[in-house]
Amino acid sequence: xxSKIVRTVANQLILFILIFGLYVIAHGHLTPGGGFQGGAVIxxxxxxxxxxxxxxxxxKSLRERTLSxxxxxxALIFIGLAFAGIGIVFFYNFLVGTPIFGxxxxxxxxxxxxxxxxFIPLMNLAVGLKVAAGLSAVVLAMALFSSGEEIEE
Amino acid sequence: MRQVTGLIVLLVxxxxxxxxxxxxxxxxxYPPSDMDDYIIENAQExxxxxxxxxxxxxxxxxxxTLGEATILFAAVTGVLLLLRTVKRxxxxx
Numbered sequence: 189x190x191s192k193i194v195r196t197v198a199n200q201l202i203l204f205i206l207i208f209g210l211y212v213i214a215h216g217h218l219t220p221g222g223g224f225q226g227g228a229v230i231x232x233x234x235x236x237x238x239x240x241x242x243x244x245x246x247x248k249s250l251r252e253r254t255l256s257x258x259x260x261x262x263a264l265i266f267i268g269l270a271f272a273g274i275g276i277v278f279f280y281n282f283l284v285g286t287p288i289f290g291x292x293x294x295x296x297x298x299x300x301x302x303x304x305x306x307f308i309p310l311m312n313l314a315v316g317l318k319v320a321a322g323l324s325a326v327v328l329a330m331a332l333f334s335s336g337e338e339i340e341e
Numbered sequence: 342m343r344q345v346t347g348l349i350v351l352l353v354x355x356x357x358x359x360x361x362x363x364x365x366x367x368x369x370x371y372p373p374s375d376m377d378d379y380i381i382e383n384a385q386e387x388x389x390x391x392x393x394x395x396x397x398x399x400x401x402x403x404x405x406t407l408g409e410a411t412i413l414f415a416a417v418t419g420v421l422l423l424l425r426t427v428k429r430x431x432x433x434x
Contacts, residue, residue, distance in 0.1 A: 217390040222398065224409075256421070263414055270403060279403030284389050292389045295382075305390040311399045318410060322417040333424040 189242045198240035205233035213316035217305035223312040227319025234324045243331035255325040262318030269307050269314065281306040 189195070212219075213226030238246055273280030283289050284306040291304045302309075380397060390396040398406055 217392050217395050219392065220394070222392075222395050252421070252425070259414070259417060263410060266410055267407070270407065279400065279407075281388055281400050284387070290389065293385055293391050295385050298391065300391040305396075306388055306400070308388060308390050308395055308399045311403075312395070315406075315410065319413065322413055326417055326420045329421055329424045 189245065190240050194240050198236055202233050202237060205236070206230060209233065209316075209320070213312055214309070215302075216312035216316075217308045218300040218302070223315025224319050226312075227316045227323065230316075230320040231323040231327065234320075235327055238327060238331050243328065243335050246328065247332065250324065250328060252325055252328060255321045255328070258321035259318050259325065262314045262316075262321065265314035266311060266318065269311055272307075281308070283307045283310075 209226045209229035211226075212221035212229055213223055216222035216226065234250070270279050273282035276282075284292065289303055289305050289307070289309055291301055293301055293304050380393065380401065384393045384396045384401075385391065388396040388400045390400070
């Protein structure tokens with residue numbers, strides 16, 4: 189556990205890091221970024237908490253079992269969306285033209301619309317959940333292993 | 342003797358591969374292939390995504406992204422299997 193200054197600053201900063209990660213994930217079909225990048229941003233926030241507080245403190249609020257379930261559900265949503273359009277072809281973008289995320293933007297540069305992209309925003313959310321939860325579980329497991337802590341189940 | 346022969350064969354194969362790589366490699370960015378033009382012109386209409394890179398990653402080449410996600414899943418599973426030290430309850434023995 190680091191000093192009180194570091195802990196206070198980390199407490200204030202984690203909100204902004206999480207919001208930025210969620211922004212990168214949710215706007216993956218409009219601006220540079222996407223599920224993998226936004227998930228990595230969220231994991232960087234988790235690593236900051238892990239450095240500022242000890243892994244013993246973080247273990248109380250971030251359970252590895254929950255992270256595993258979140259990662260698996262993200263992977264299942266991803267594969268389920270890929271299989272949803274199997275009637276035409278694997279990974280068919282079946283949501284283009286429907287009211288849900290189905291608007292089609294004008295060709296060329298433009299400001300963009302959040303309700304575009306077909307199933308790409310949903311895929312971004314699934315991959316972001318998967319990357320954030322999976323890499324958090326990896327970092328937490330490594331920290332707990334190096335500090336000699338044990339997980340209670 | 343067998344080792345020397347093997348070494349010579351290995352060197353010949355490596356020289357063949359490297360020379361082929363240097364001689365016949367596609368020039369970087371030239372000429373632009375038909376697929377590039379097709380994706381740049383039609384990605385916004387077909388997928389509705391303004392970010393063409395994301396539309397390639399998740400729609401045109403979605404199968405590769407599935408492989409990427411599988412690799413990540415395997416890595417997380419391996420790390421958790423190796424490094425997790427669960428305190429087990431004493432079983433009645």
